[in-house]
Amino acid sequence: MIPELGQVALIGALLISLTMGTLPLIGASNGNQKLMRVGQTGAVAQFFLIAVSFIILTWAFIVQDFSVEYVARNSNLQLPLEYRFSAVWGSHEGSLLLWELILCLWTFAVAIFSKKLPDDFRARTLAVLGWISAGFLLFVIFTSNPFGRLIPQAVDGLDLNPLLQDPGLIIHPPMLYMGYVGFSVSFAFAVAALLGQQVTREWVRWSRPWTHVAWAFLTLGIALGSWWAYYELGWGGWWFWDPVENASFMPWIVGTALIHSQAVTEKRGTFRNWTLILAITAFSLCLLGTFLVRSGVLTSVHAFASDPTRGVFILAYLVVVVGGSLLLFAIRAPGMVQGSNFAGLSRETLLLINNLVLVVMAAMVLTGTLYPLLLDALDAGKISVGPPYFGTLFALLLVPLAVLLPFGFYSRWQEDSLKRLMGELYVPAFVALVGGVATYFLLPTAGGWGIAGVAGGFWIMASCLRYYRERMSSMPGRRPGRSETGMIIAHFGVGLFLIGASLTNPVSQEKHLRMVAGDSFELAGYTFVFEGTRGVRGPNYVADEGEFIVYKGGERVTSLYPQKRRYSSGQVMTEAALDPGLTRDLYVGLGEPLDERGTAWAVRLYHKPFIRFIWIGALLMMAGGFLAASDRRYRRPVSETVKHGAADANLAEAPA
């Protein structure tokens, strides 16, 4: 009976979202306050209902209700309690429900925190979010109902994919979705502004903190995914250019471009059209990502064609959202006020270049991801695009980004001189040179890209530090606020990431070998001694656990216990063991036993320097995003001119 209540709650939420999508729009067009307020009430009610239905599904997992098909497929009697929570979003139906829950959470947050916005603008924003939610709920209810029953009821369930039985996977999807779905708010703001012809500088100011928060969550989600893949897949890699990863990376790239473009629009009034386009594109790519991951096209285009309901639904949804918003843009854009002019060398130009490079980068990832699908759909052969395609192009495009990045925040709006910038930046340039030369001598295997990456990272980090020190020594009233501090922290993170990403691969050492108890092997100055294996038993698996003692220069560094697990459902999984460190990770993976008695094993040993820089860098980017979003500037009340929805009085002095 209870699961049916969850279903009823979903249908109730659908009705509410449809109401939210219509009444406030009517209210906004004829100034009816009552109708406009439906948006807020609806957002609260919708969030409540979806939360109820989510809790009901979670409850079904906790009490092991195998009469619910989704539970029976993704859980079993032996599954530990903590993984019964993450099993809720371990597969298709539940992860869509999580998507919807997070969308409702964002909508709820917009309803609560946007009291200072003009009523009509808020009503339109909530209406757009209502439409997005309605589309998604239709999808969940008609194609992916998580509450479907299994008759007769199963005695025991299958199992949650063992790869997903890991603490990292408990938080990775919610964080990723917070980012993914968060871009729906930037999107809703853009569409609402177009609908009400309110594409003003204030509009961008309202929209910016939301974009920052969504971007920060997406950064965290991607970083968690990469970290999880690193230690859980057992192959020591941190990024595979896999279509599923690309699906979340594309919105991130465009979201990054959006953040920079919004800065220009807010401060100078320029790039308005471009900011709108990017807001629409970022969310469209989030939907495309959902489509790619959830429709089954990635496994095989033909699998998608044989069971097309889900895929076709998201595809149609995508077409409506992208097509509709672009059409609206085409109708409204020509009438928009242009911003002020800027010179060839100015912060505007540098941010424009940043945007161009990022968009090209996103297009490159998109091409590499979709091209194989296109060929497969045309029956032109099954191909895959090798990681070197992405790696090479990504590295090439990072060069202009990294070189120009410090110029971006050092330069002045409207016009600047190269001479002045050079005067500011010769110290960081020198630091970069020293870093590059030091790498050449200290890490001979780093190679060209490794040296370039370290130099680039030092160049960015030194510029950040110098800039921050200068700004902190200015007059008390003009010291950097949270927004500027956040920007510095995030860019410092970019520098750190660059060093980690470019150095880890060339400097890492790995060895696949056969080891018998008592064998030892030296890798990168560390001696790994294999002490043998023993049987261990977990809550829902049995495992062979190897013991490796690691020595360096005769001293014991650590002991590592990698496992080869066999889950009760018969699935086998490697649980790698690692000793993390700021400058290096030691990593051991157990392969398969090589003889009948189980004394000889295939073993993978890795020494991975600087890999932590990658995630620490990403965490700094995230922290910078959150800090910037909390700036007081974004909570200033709305000026009177904007409340009337008038065009920019404050920009009238700046004709195009």
Add this chain to the structure above:
Amino acid sequence: MTPTRKRRLIAVLLILAGVGVASTIAFYSLQENLLYFQSPSELAQQPMPAGRQFRLGGLVKPGSVERQGEGLTTQFVVTDGPEEVTVEYVGTLPDLFREGQGVIARGALDDSGLFAASEVLAKHDENYMPPEVADALEESGHLMPSKDEG
């Protein structure tokens, strides 16, 4: 032409040139990194030249997995029914690699027709089960996992 317009024209030309260069590099890089997927039957009809990288996919023929001596070299046969190809791989095999299961190997044929793999991937979906098997289970309403291996 006014100075502003001239500046804009230069800016637009520079952008176009940049995007042009980027797309050219992207195009060539894509061409270089395309890997074709072949089944043993397709390979029998149209052999790949030796040394050319591609991906070979099929089922691991039961009883064909053989370890060579003391090292990490493994040989196995990939089949799709009518045709088969022998694969040699040095390294540790993925967790899901098993006889009778789907597998994808990346590598190239050598002169003797042996496929030297540089990477072996075992195929799986998010439920760790081929869709047909899952469907069959669903039809019977029989969701009990097989315990024979545990």
